[in-house]
Amino acid sequence: MTEVPGDEALVQFLYRAPIGLIQTTSDGTIILINPMAAQLLMPLAPGGTMVNLFEVLKAVAPGLRDLASARSLPGDLVCEALPLLLPHLGSGHGATQVLGLHMTRMDDSTLMACLSDLTVAAQREHQRLEATLHGQKRIDALTSLPNRMAVLERIQRLLARRQDEPGLQFGVLLVNADRFERINVTLGHAAGDEVLRLMGSRVASAAWTMGRAAAPGNPPPWQHGSAPTNSCCVSMRWKVMRLTRPSSRTGCSAP
CATH class of the missing domain: 3.30.450.20 (PAS domain)
Structure with a gap:
């Protein structure tokens, strides 16, 4: 050598x-x-x-x-x-x-x-930022639950699946905060926001065993006419019971 x-x-x-x-x-x-x-x-x-x-x-x-x-x-x-x-070289439209x-x-x-060539690293960072922005657009900022857009996309995917899986069943449970405006009027919007965050936390906690929780806004963006199964009704009643426990936050008792 x-x-x-x-x-x-x-x-x-x-x-x-x-x-x-x-x-x-x-x-x-x-x-x-x-x-x-x-x-x-x-x-x-x-x-x-x-x-x-x-x-x-x-x-x-x-x-x-x-x-x-x-x-x-x-x-x-x-x-x-x-x-x-x-x-770019030539007339192509490839990545910069x-x-x-x-x-x-x-x-x-x-x-x-x-x-050093940072093209791949830059593309990955761009994709990561796009994914982050995509996720943020579908999350309610106050409750951290999926928003109306995310709910619609989820329901559309499930409806599309039913074409290939005729036996697929799913239900939608709507939870409304009755007389919520009274909290904003009497205690202020900060207290109302705290109640909404509490509701979001409880909905997410109650929903983790079956399905997903979301904050679609008012009015709800869907109508679903199919009758739910008995087991689904029992599960939903149990979840509603968990959501209606009193809370003493913000200096008052709020359902």
Whole structure:
């Protein structure tokens, strides 16, 4: 096995590294760039000309040159995970490629940068945020129960299932707060909100053994004419009994 000198081994490692590595002078002139960095930067240099890193990144990081000039001490961090949104190539409508740039000043005349492809991570974060927003739109902010939109979607799914499962049965129990306006008028809206939260907690607690609880609003957005089974009626009566226990919160007794 041929022994490779230390400096040459280091250069080989840099060229084979799975991330983009770039060494430049203080003014951005590229001294060393490995194949991965060249590949990642190619959308910003259609002609393949990569002489100055600041010029290559001018369209996506216009302030990078000034930022590097302001970091004059060896070891100073110029930027960390700076997102670079690359333009689309061709007429396709694929996901935007996102790169992350990390740059450090090595000494008075040398800068070292590394590039990584953050596209997949950015897509996952976007999907996570979309899922979070989707869920928040279907939750009542006061009671933390599924709202009208979520209830309608749930009922539509169940009705669709009945086409494939004729024996599928489900029921809807409506719980109304009679004379609730009296609480708002006599004790204030803060007390009314507390009562609604208590009701939501009790509904969720009573519903966990069978079905789901929700806060669909008034009036209810559905009508269901099928008669429930006897076991369903017994279960619903038991749940209503749990919901009507008195409460002494807000300084009064509220059913």
